[in-house]
Amino acid sequence: MSSTSTDDGNTGYVNPTGDFRRDQRYIETRITADGRDGYPVEAGRYRLIVSRACPWANRAIIVRRLLGLEGALSMGIAGPTHDERSWTFDLDPGGRDPVLGIERLQEAFFARIPSYDRGITVPAIVDVTTGQVVTNDFPQMTIDLSLEWSEFHREGAPQLYPEHLRDEIDAVNKDVFRDVNNGVYRAGFAGTQDAYDRAYDRLFTRLDALSERLETQRYLVGDTITEADVRLFTTLARFDPVYHGHFKCNRSKLSEMPVLSAYFRDLYQTPGFGDTTDVTHIKAHYYRVHRDINPTGVVPAGPDLSGWWEPHGREALGGRPFGDGTPPPPPVESEVVPRDHAPQPR
Structure with a gap:
């Protein structure tokens, strides 16, 4: 089986029949209103890391903006390319995210799971207080922005998941x-x-x-x-x-x-x-x-x-x-x- 790098930084593989299979093993920890996974919704505590190049990250960017969460959930933007190690903050002065102080998204993943061996993917949400990634489960992430973060939605925010x-x-x-x-x-x-x-x-x-x-x-x-x-x-x-x-x-x-x-x-x-x-x-x-x-x-x-x-x-x-x-x-x-x-x- 051969491997290849996908758009979000994940690694997929081509199986013996030639079919591409995406590695969908994500960190499934959730940020919820009741904090049941240990991460309660709090304004200013978390940072959404994206790349505008990635369609999965683009979803999170759109949902955050439609709901008006800019003031509660800050956003760091990685550059459009990555290497085998991870996304980098080459768009920022000094090549470091100005809030997290890291050069590579990889650092936030390893801070939480030192032996992490899966894809270093965007979008990811990082706990600013610890520098550790909370989740990179992109399908659940946007649903939770709609349902769990409602306290911080702007007035007039649409119902994206009624x-x-x-x-x-x-x-x-x-x-x-x-x-x-x-x-x-x-x-x-x-x-x-x-x-x-x-x-x-x-x-x-x-x-x-x-x-x-x-x-x-x-x-x-x-x-x-x-x-x-x-x-x-x-x-x-x-x-x-x-x-x-x-x-x-x-x-x-x-x-x-x-x-x-x-x-x-x-x-x-x-x-x-x-x-x-x-x-x-x-x-x-x-x-x-x-x-x-x-x-x-x-x-x-x-x-x-x-x-x-x-x-x-x-x-x-x-x-x-x-x-x-x-x-x-x-x-x-x-x-x-x-x-x-x-x-x-x-």
Whole structure:
């Protein structure tokens, strides 16, 4: 079996049949309102560590911003690339996270588990008081930001995981993760033609089903933005810049799938989504880190993504992006994506 580094810093492997398998062994400790795992929700105690390049971390960035948790949960941003050891804070002065004082995320993992032998992944939440990682369980992390951190939500925060829709959201998320979120990696890292063909077929079969679902409703579940939309969005944002070519997911570009393209543009133009998306970091990561499938490390100049600002027309389907809530305010100055790192309107 051969191993390969994934987008979050984890290590996956290609099994004897050529199928890519993601290592999903995460630290499952939770930060909860009642502190039952030993980590109670407290404003200022924890730091969310992300890379804007990573779609799993991008989810946490979006949810944190939509809920208005900036004042309660600080955020450290690692650079877009990593080596076999871990993510580094090369964007910060002196190459150290200004709050944790560390050069590599690896240090926070080893501070908690000295013998830690799994992937050093983002997103991760670190206890500032001890310098130890609490969790890197990204699927649970965003759910807990919605449910456990409600005391610190902004006024007008949306309900991203409403109780009456949870079963449906969970079912949609399961299919989307298997066939789309992780499906693009199963295609990109496939070790045999048969494995690639299987992943490719499952990916586009699911995208076609999602297109059919979204043809008559504005959002994936219900009439407002939910956790399900956040999880699909971060894969769609990387589809044309990376997955179409780099991962050989090339039946069609997102821009050539009318329903999904309009759905994506609707979300991209919604506060909290496009303004957290850093295309420069995304491209730098995939093309420079995945040397097994891009040996030269050359980052392509294209494609032209200015179409992300074209009208989407999805308002005609009704729905209210934030339900009874309101859009988030502009991002705090230290977290603004540089203008030249994102497409601009034509």
